[in-house]
Amino acid sequence: xxxxxxxxxxxxxxxxxxxxxxxxxxxxxxxxxxxxxxxxxxxxxxxxxxxxxxxxxxxxxxxxxxxxxxxxxxxxxxxxxxxxxxxxxxxxxxxxxxxxxxxxxxxxxxxxxxxxxxxxxxxxxxxxxxxxxxxxxxxxxxxxxxxxxxxxxxxxxxxxxxxxxxxxxxxxxxxxxxxxxxxxxxxxxxxxxxxxxxxxxxxxxxxxxxxxxxxxxxxxxxxxxxxxxxxxxxxxxxxxxxxxxxxxxxxxxxxxxxxxxxxxxxxxxxxxxxxxxxxxxxxxxxxxxxxxxxxxxxxxxxxxxxxxxxxxxxxxxxxxxxxxxxxxxxxxxxxxxxxxxxxxxxxxxxxxxxxxxxxxxxxxxxxxx
Amino acid sequence: xxxxxxxxxxxxxxxxxxxxxxxxxxxxxxxxxxxxxxxxxxxxxxxxxxxxxxxxxxxxxxxxxxxxxxxxxxxxxxxxxxxxxxxxxxxxxxxxxxxxxxxxxxxxxxxxxxxxxxxxxxxxxxxxxxxxxxxxxxxxxxxxxxxxx
Numbered sequence: 366x367x368x369x370x371x372x373x374x375x376x377x378x379x380x381x382x383x384x385x386x387x388x389x390x391x392x393x394x395x396x397x398x399x400x401x402x403x404x405x406x407x408x409x410x411x412x413x414x415x416x417x418x419x420x421x422x423x424x425x426x427x428x429x430x431x432x433x434x435x436x437x438x439x440x441x442x443x444x445x446x447x448x449x450x451x452x453x454x455x456x457x458x459x460x461x462x463x464x465x466x467x468x469x470x471x472x473x474x475x476x477x478x479x480x481x482x483x484x485x486x487x488x489x490x491x492x493x494x495x496x497x498x499x500x501x502x503x504x505x506x507x508x509x510x511x512x513x514x515x516x517x518x519x520x521x522x523x524x525x526x527x528x529x530x531x532x533x534x535x536x537x538x539x540x541x542x543x544x545x546x547x548x549x550x551x552x553x554x555x556x557x558x559x560x561x562x563x564x565x566x567x568x569x570x571x572x573x574x575x576x577x578x579x580x581x582x583x584x585x586x587x588x589x590x591x592x593x594x595x596x597x598x599x600x601x602x603x604x605x606x607x608x609x610x611x612x613x614x615x616x617x618x619x620x621x622x623x624x625x626x627x628x629x630x631x632x633x634x635x636x637x638x639x640x641x642x643x644x645x646x647x648x649x650x651x652x653x654x655x656x657x658x659x660x661x662x663x664x665x666x667x668x669x670x671x672x673x674x675x676x677x678x679x680x681x682x683x684x685x686x687x688x689x690x691x692x693x694x695x696x697x698x699x700x701x702x703x704x705x706x707x708x709x710x711x712x713x714x715x716x717x718x719x720x721x722x723x724x725x726x727x728x729x730x731x732x733x734x
Numbered sequence: 735x736x737x738x739x740x741x742x743x744x745x746x747x748x749x750x751x752x753x754x755x756x757x758x759x760x761x762x763x764x765x766x767x768x769x770x771x772x773x774x775x776x777x778x779x780x781x782x783x784x785x786x787x788x789x790x791x792x793x794x795x796x797x798x799x800x801x802x803x804x805x806x807x808x809x810x811x812x813x814x815x816x817x818x819x820x821x822x823x824x825x826x827x828x829x830x831x832x833x834x835x836x837x838x839x840x841x842x843x844x845x846x847x848x849x850x851x852x853x854x855x856x857x858x859x860x861x862x863x864x865x866x867x868x869x870x871x872x873x874x875x876x877x878x879x880x881x882x883x
Contacts (some may be wrong), residue, residue, distance in 0.1 A: 390875070391875075392875045392876075392878065392879050393879065407857070407875060407878060430841075430852070430853065431852070432852070432853060432878070432879075433875065433878035433879045434879070435879035435880055435881060448879070448880070449839055449840050449841060449853060449878070449879060449880030450840075450841040450852075450853040451841065471841065471843075472840070472841060472842065472843060473839070473840030473841035473842070473853070473880055474840065474880075475839075475840070475880055475881065489840065490816065490838070490839070490840045491816055491838075492840075492842065492843070518816055518817060520817075520882075539817050540817070566817070568882060587882065613808055613809075614806075614808060614809040614882070614883060616876070616881075616882075630808040630809065630872070630873075630883065631808065662870060662871075662872040663872065664872050664875045664876055665876070665879075665881075677875070678872065679870070679871040679872045679875070730843070
């Protein structure tokens with residue numbers, strides 16, 4: 366099923382495979398600092414490669430539990446590796462004694478991210494959100510914010526940074542909706558605004574214009590419904606979209622160069638210029654979108670800057686050139702494998718959307734050496 | 735599924751091993767802190783998950799069974815109130831009825847593990863789910879990472 370051509374374009378190959386060592390079964394792949402990739406495995410190891418997939422470090426054990434890696438993030442000189450059973454914080458530099466001892470939070474998370482201000486953020490499911498700032502010590506503590514409302518299940522968490530270094534913490538809360546709150550990092554309590562849409566099982570979100578000061582974001586439901594928000598702090602009339610072309614169980618939404626990507630159990634879909642067209646639209650206005658279909662089985666997907674998209678498949682890791690995808694022409698169908706479908710949608714808001722405010726109190730969790 | 739005030743034993747036994755199965759109030763509305771079966775699942779649905787777990791021998795080395803139910807070609811049905819998609823059925827002594835609950839996908843604070851025992855279900859059970867055609871390899875890797883399918 367994963368039969369996308371290795372060289373889709375004569376000059377810019379749209380997709381290439383990242384070579385992996387024998388026995389390394391990938392479960393996660395994403396960016397490391399600079400132009401490097403990090404790939405996590407089913408048995409808790411990580412591998413660093415350069416952009417062409419040449420190994421730079423590892424594979425090395427990064428999870429104490431040896432469980433499948435579901436996220437890796439870096440902040441300062443610390444690396445955090447998340448699994449369903451623990452989060453391991455590893456210093457990148459050796460101590461004065463020449464040691465490099467990891468510290469473990471013996472709690473599972475659904476992933477991990479790092480904010481621009483240097484915090485690690487991880488969704489703890491019904492336990493809320495973990496917030497941690499390096500450096501870490503063996504007798505240290507980590508902050509956890511409770512969900513604040515019944516049914517708000519923290520499934521993905523991350524921060525957007527706007528003007529004046531203002532940060533907004535976003536949480537995908539499954540049937541509890543999507544949550545937003547201004548984030549300082551030292552607050553004992555957060556006041557989170559939640560938006561819920563009837564039966565929308567929120568599994569992911571992404572900034573529409575990563576790397577900018579925009580608070581515009583896309584929210585993804587497990588049923589592939591998309592919610593587009595022009596400003597997470599002020600927009601009370603997000604637009605909803607449901608593309609017929611997109612099939613399967615929705616996993617990820619990503620946005621780059623004005624295009625929106627949705628990864629599902631059936632494949633990777635690119636809604637060309639949707640982010641840009643949405644931001645330029647008025648309420649009710651029709652948006653015409655070309656949806657590029659790339660059928661494949663996907664485990665996970667992440668953007669690496671504005672050049673690459675890494676898709677983990679059962680066969681390995683595939684690196685997509687999002688620049689080349691963005692520039693590809695509507696008639697550039699590359700045989701029967703890639704196809705484009707035109708869809709038109711009105712940028713209208715759902716009447717069943719509800720906003721709520723909840724208080725999230727914090728507690729401290731102990732680290733283990 | 736109605737909230738249960740007392741234990742109910744299902745009228746059928748599993749096809750493969752002839753196990754009895756009981757529905758417990760704890761996981762049917764009586765204990766808010768415990769895992770809860772999704773209210774829209776009928777008792778027959780719940781038993782079907784257990785029956786399939788026994789049929790496919792989705793068992794760990796302590797004898798516990800794990801179950802799931804397909805939804806469409808490439809998804810699993812949500813069975814628990816916290817979006818759980820896998821059920822855990824702890825090993826029951828011979829002659830006693832089994833019971834089960836939606837398995838929370840993340841290790842929680844206070845989770846007690848026996849020495850050397852990994853967070854359930856272990857990899858071998860996920861691999862068995864692939865071998866029996868219940869899930870794909872891609873689904874296995876997502877579930878092993880605590881993610882939905």
